[in-house]
Amino acid sequence: MKRRQTAYWAIGCWLLLTLVAFGLEQLFSSPKRQEFNRSIVDQAIQQELIAESEVQAVLTRQQLMDMWLPLSANFTLVPALMTPVRDRSPLRSTGRIDRGEESGLTTGLGIVSSSGVVGRIVAVGQGWSRIQLADDPGFVIPCVDEQGHRGIIGGASYSGEGRIKFRLSHLELSLNEILTTDGSSGVFPANVYLGIVAENRTPVKESRILFPQNLGTEKEVVIFVPIEPGVGR
């Protein structure tokens, strides 16, 4: 009987340790994450003024469309609201948008926000699409540095970061260098902001690249739907 009691106590302690992790997450979180958490609190406060935020959303959406219009010669722009979703696989980084098949969306289409690349659509349904965020390990896209050298960038195992997977030309990154899309994938147009080099290391694959801030927060986004059928699928 005593051993059984000890066993139940052990389960209780385990449960307690798991609950403690919620607090630990705050302790171990980076300044960027703290900023992200602060932004969530800000958002909650903002939600009290529902009517005002609705007007703001419409305005933001229109501003976003206007912002990406010059780059959308071969694309139709579809606005949507992106909500981050925690994936069941521990390292995956995903989100959901409120547009789907009814808006002509298919898998593989690129998504941007006012800060730059957000991710790509991986599953579509009626009124929803599941997206793979740019910092997901499975996300890969051709990129170009400020000198015009090309490479393939992919999500790293750290939140909000990316790594160079392949060098297509003599890509040598320097600190604070900006990386953009080169348009060759057909998913994004050229010159869309991808990220900034936060740490340049040798080999170049070890360099840390920061994707646009607050990648995993709820925000207004725009989806690039190619005008020519079959492109980007």
Next chain:
Amino acid sequence: MKWSMLFLLTALSIWTSYVYSGVVGSSILLLDPVLILLAWFCLQDEWPRIFAVSAMILLYRFSLTIATPLEVVVPPLALIFTIRMLSGGISPFHFWRRFLIVVPALCLSHLISNFILFRVFDLSIERILLDAALAFIVSATMFSVLDVIRPLLKTAKYPD
């Protein structure tokens, strides 16, 4: 009672994995409480229970994910296979020697996960030693809790 406890332990480990993935970052692939629980069952338990735990884990990890079936299935399978293979040579009933089975199995599972996700096969000595040390610390911590819980799982033959 036994099956409900099995379900409770699996659910608890899945929740622990979910919560701690935000704290340990990419190391969760090595220190995943779900895999450590599976390793504990694999050491000496009966196959039906190993299958039941594996099925619950796979069912959870397969639903609502963008992960490929390969990255969900292969690491646990590698873990089960390695543990069962090493158990033939090292006693899984010995309190300390069982870590000679579990730690290499966890490290191998981590290597495979890394390869599937990032196409990286890091076999440097310092990386392997660090992984082994981390795997030992976390599995020893979890095993000590699981060993205390074992009277609630009557059919398991765990070391006293």
